[in-house]
Amino acid sequence: MTGGARSPSSAPAARLIEELRRAGIADERVLAAMARVPRDQFVPAAFVDHAWDNVALPIGHGQTISQPLVVALMTAALEVTDRHKVLEIGTGSGYQTAVLAPLCRRVFTIERHQALLHEANKRFAALRLGNVTSRFGDGTKGWPEPAPFDRILVTAAAAKLPVTLQELLAPGGVMVAPVGAEKGKQMLVRVRRTDEGFKTEDLVAVRFVPLVEGLPRNPRRPVEAAST
Template sequence: MAKTLVEAARRMGVTDPRLLAAIAATPRDRFVPPRSVARAERDEPIPIGHGQPTSQPSLVAQMIEALLLTETDVVLEVGTGYGYQTALLAHLADRVYSVERYADLAEHARANLAAMGVANVEVVVGDGTAGLPEHAPFDAVIVSAAAATVPAPLAEQLAEGGRLVIPIASVVADVVTLYAKRRGRLERRRALTPAQFVPLVGKYA
């Protein structure tokens, strides 16, 4: 199964050997609802409740690769879901703080991550658009829902030199976009790929 998803990521241009190794080491069937285990090896989104999906793995890989994570980075993830992306981030970074709107999804994610022995993650129930100022600054921020613009608190909590990936909503399709913080300002670096995401919900969305 993991080999299939590694190949899917490669087909989408992902080359980071650390990320590919993380995908190989992270069985996706441990991060989907029991009724969807048979679909976990497919490179496709899977519903997880509340109208939310767990994203297509090759898309997740593209977004993570753009963050250029190092082993000392502290990451903020907005949208935990069942914890699959969280687990990949935890393989690559020193610490991951993940914010999930729905308490039951957060609980599933905590259980899934614990079962896989992932210890460098904290899952918080709350408004992801507000970030987690008590743990800022973050070296990287990744958002798994589409917004018209980057929520101001996320830009503020990004460290100087940090990277942020978020789908930016548009009429035709959401555009996954990479930003970087330079001289205290958030700068758009490049568009990664078009995609479809659920809307980002929260005070600063």
């Protein structure tokens, strides 16, 4: 992990990683990254006792920190390497961002709830994640300025594949996103940009909060920050 982030050594963390292995997660780079991220620092105080359980937890503003198994599946499906520039849509608590950070060259992450982004930025700073750049904004519009991206990870479900985000992929790039209605069937989809266009494949059924266009009412001034 970039910087001096400490490694969780608790028995609950070790049990979670072993549970992920038993569930079929075989990518040791992903497991090692998740083992080093202190998930208990990314959940509200009321849920700290469940931080290392393999469950999604509420983080406020109608959002959740994803189930660790889903984080592992999505990260592994992204096929990210340390040469890749990654765009993440939906920072949330910052947990998925912190898992991606040691696996790639740089993470650009967008969040539409400024209060969540503020807390996530504090966590990034505490963990000294020097390769994370965050932005308050509408994730459905992507982040065109630093595009193209080698990898794009979407952490909320769109009713259909977000074409605007696909277009930000570099040739040979990969996007992983949940697709489907809020109360209907949702599928984790992987998109590859090829010379012929976009190739998609269904991976696994999932359940995510919806990808919402626009910003909450009366947002404060947009903030962009790079962790140090």
